[in-house]
Amino acid sequence: MYNFNNIKAAVFDLDGTIYFGSQLAYMANDVIKKAREKFKNILFVTNNSAKSRMQIYEKLKKMGTDAELSELYTVSYIIPQYLKENNYKEVFCIGTEDLKNEIRQNDINPVSKTPQAIVTGFNPDFALKDLNELANIKIDKSCKLIVANKERIYPVENGYLNAGAAPIVGAVENLLDKKTDIIIGKPNTEMLRIPLCKLDIDAEEVILIGDSYESDIVMANNYGAQGILITKEPKNDCICIKQLADLLEII
């Protein structure tokens, strides 16, 4: 039905695609195995900016997947890559200690009093007091607001939804009286550009499988890759399947 002969990489979203909270999606390991055989390159991307790349990798391992660390791209990993590429050395991070550590590991100060950028990530334990230090920092006009993503909600176990990064970004924008300058996560294409450039794979040689039209499919379309949406409400501008396991029948 579909021709994937030119495809060299399959990119999988994680939350709501490969797993739901701590529950692996039905037949996920079979899907990953078949995609690996057919396309050779597998990537996993997640808008998660609260946990480190290593923590998500350990979660995937614990669930019994054969994912490699080098195949995993979290926003917490991509943010410091972006900061490095653009010569940021001093930032102030509103986010988890794990995100701050990912930034530190790249020789960038995440708690600067004279920041070139405010970096905002998701934190499930976010509280208003987390903004007090930022309220006391004098922000230069040139200071950028760089955010992980603007997802309002995300799925966890049994169809339950949790509040996402967007409400935290909204709080930071309000405090600074400033709009977001750069969104690193999906649907921005940094999550594809940074890993695929390393692999020397072109956009038209990529399929991206995800459960969110607004983040996954819009990113795939923006990048020029083929989006495959897991959905019960079909869309016109991407391939639609009802569940991840259906991929076994079309690839």
Ligand SMILES: [Mg+2]
């Ligand atoms: Mg998802």
